[in-house]
Amino acid sequence: MKENRIFDPIDPKHLLSGLWLFALLNVIFRDIHQFTMKSHLEMLLTGYYNGMLVTEELMLVGGMVLEIPIAMVLLSLVLARKYNRIVNVVALIITAGLFMVEAPSDLDDWFFKIVEFGAFLAILITVWRWKK
Secondary structure (H helix, E strand, O other): OOOOOOOOOOOHHHHHHHHHHHHHHHHHHHHHHHOOOHHHHHHHHHOEEOOEEOOHHHHHHHHHHHHHHHHHHHHHHHOOHHHHHHHHHHHHHHHHHHHHOOOOOOHHHHHHHHHHHHHHHHHHHHHHHOOO
16 A cells, blocks of 8 residues: 655654754754854954943853753754753743744845744654644
8 A cells, every 4th residue: 555645753852853953953053144244244244243342151041052952953862851841932932932033134034034933843843743
C-alpha cells in the first residue's frame, strides 16, 4: 500500500531542536544582512541604536537573550518530555517576545520576521501536540 505522506515522522525532540536551529540561523543571517546596509553601519559606529546608547550592559543582555535559542537546540534533545515542554514554552515566550518586538525596517526584515514567526509557531504546535 502506498503512503500519501510528504514528510516522514520525526521524533519531537529532534524536530524541536531543528526548529530552534532554523529560527536561530534566520536571526543570525538577518543580523548579518543588516551589516551590509550603510544606515546600520553608521548606527553601529556612532554607538546608538534607535536613539538608545549601546552600552556593555545592553550588549550583555542581548547576548543572554540570544543564548536562549542556542541553549534550546541542545536542551530540546536532552530534557525529558515533561520538562522539555515547559522549558520550550518559556523559552518561546521570551525569545519570540523579544525578537518580534522590533518592527521590521525594510522588506527583507519582513521576510525574515515572517520566517522566524513561522518557526516559533511550529515550535509551539510541536510542543502542544507532543503525546506521551
